[in-house]
Amino acid sequence: MADRVYRTEALILRRTDFNEADRLLTLVTPGGKRRVVAKGVRKTTSRLAGHIELFTHSQLLLALGRNLDIVTQSQILERYETLRTELPRLSCGYYAAELYDKVTPEEGEENPLLFRLMVQTFAALDTSTNPTLVLRMFELRLLHAIGYRPNLHRCVASQELLTEEANRFSPALGGMLSPAHTSADRNALPISLNAFKLLRYLQTVGDEKQPYQTIERLNISEGVQREAESVLRAYLRTILERELKTAAFLDSVLRSP
Numbered sequence: 320m321a322d323r324v325y326r327t328e329a330l331i332l333r334r335t336d337f338n339e340a341d342r343l344l345t346l347v348t349p350g351g352k353r354r355v356v357a358k359g360v361r362k363t364t365s366r367l368a369g370h371i372e373l374f375t376h377s378q379l380l381l382a383l384g385r386n387l388d389i390v391t392q393s394q395i396l397e398r399y400e401t402l403r404t405e406l407p408r409l410s411c412g413y414y415a416a417e418l419y420d421k422v423t424p425e426e427g428e429e430n431p432l433l434f435r436l437m438v439q440t441f442a443a444l445d446t447s448t449n450p451t452l453v454l455r456m457f458e459l460r461l462l463h464a465i466g467y468r469p470n471l472h473r474c475v476a477s478q479e480l481l482t483e484e485a486n487r488f489s490p491a492l493g494g495m496l497s498p499a500h501t502s503a504d505r506n507a508l509p510i511s512l513n514a515f516k517l518l519r520y521l522q523t524v525g526d527e528k529q530p531y532q533t534i535e536r537l538n539i540s541e542g543v544q545r546e547a548e549s550v551l552r553a554y555l556r557t558i559l560e561r562e563l564k565t566a567a568f569l570d571s572v573l574r575s576p
Contacts, residue, residue: 323382323383324380324381324382324383324391325380325381325383326378326379326380326381327346327348327349327350327353327378327379327381328348328349328376328377328378328379328396328434329346329347329348329353329376329378329379330347330348330374330375330376330377330434330437330438330441331344331345331346331371331372331373331374331375331377332345332347332374332416332419332420333345333373333416333420334371336361337356339361340358340359340360340361340362340365341356341357341358341359341360341361342356342357342360342361342371343355343356343387344356344357344371344390345420346379347419347423347433347434347437348434349429349430349431349434350429351423351424351426351428351429351430352419352420352423352424352425352426352428353388353426354387354425354426355381355387355388355389355390356384356387356388356389356390357371357389357390358389358390367390367392367393370393370394370395371390371393372395372398372403373403374399374402374403374409374412374416374441375395375396375397375398375399376395376396376397376399376438376441376442377393377394377395377396378393378394378396379392379393379394380392380393397438397441397442397445399412399441399442399444399445401445401446402441402444402445406572407450407572407573408444408445408450410565410568410569410572410573411444411450411451411453411454411569412441412444413565413568413569414454414563414565414566414568414569415437415440415441415444415454415457416565417563417564417565418457418458418461418555418563419433419437419461421559421563422461422465422558422559423465430464432464433461433464436457436460436461436464439530439531440453440457440460440531442531443531443534447531447534447535448535449534449535449537449539451544451548451573452521452534452537452539452544453531453534454548455517455518455521455544455547455548455551456521456524456525456530456531456534458551458555459518459521459522459525459551460525460530462554462555462558463522463525463526467493467554467558468522469488469493469494469495469518469522469551469554470493470494470495471494471495471515471518471519471522472519473494474494474495474496474497474500475489475492475493475494475495475496475503476489476492476496476497476500476503476504477497477499477500479497481495481497482497483512483515484497484498485497485498485515486498486509486510486511486515487501487504487507487508487509487510488507488508488510488515488550488553488554489503489504489506489507489508490507490508490550490553490554490556490557491504491506491507491557492504492507493554495510495515508549508550508553510546510550511543511546513540513543513546514543514546514547514550517539517543517544517547518547518550518551521547552566
């Protein structure tokens with residue numbers, strides 16, 4: 320029986336009602352994305368229900384199933400209570416979860432570094448004074464992890480080092496264009512120097528061991544943050560060939576009066 324059960328850390332990204340009393344869970348684990356079932360957790364007598372809340376970091380015991388593995392035990396490691404109770408942070412969590420879900424394979428591609436990125440991101444969304452900047456760094460780190468790191472230091476058309484005169488970002492080509500090569504993409508987006516510097520800074524410190532701590536020292540205007548957001552959204556939209564469903568919800572929450 321021992322070889323039929325296994326333990327794994329997991330971050331619970333989605334919960335869906337299933338059958339009369341079960342829930343389907345989408346997890347990010349060191350072994351990749353997993354879809355599992357928690358049986359009977361919608362019953363009032365279930366002891367497991369309170370241990371598989373959305374956006375919790377847990378230690379799970381799972382049993383191998385015919386189609387889906389089954390959650391048999393759960394120990395919560397981090398609840399991220401602030402994130403789950405404050406709507407702006409919660410909306411950021413939904414956005415990060417959907418973005419991860421859309422760019423990762425359906426099942427089983429082992430990636431412990433990507434798992435750690437998700438755990439670090441949700442921990443930062445829970446505590447940061449600027450969760451929207453956390454999302455920008457998360458987008459940049461995730462793009463790097465999946466092989467779509469935007470080129471912010473060399474012209475994507477000529478590979479020459481960029482100067483402060485660079486003011487066009489090409490979602491189609493995947494990076495900044497130097498002033499001499501803007502014709503490489505007539506649809507490239509204008510970007511201010513401050514937004515360009517912000518993206519380069521976030522990308523650079525995103526490679527450090529504890530990158531989210533640096534965000535707390537930044538004082539960035541809302542206009543510059545929105546510009547950086549717009550550029551990265553356009554790049555992600557080009558890669559995914561769609562807009563994330565949670566983007567509109569996130570915008571409505573963060574832009575509401």
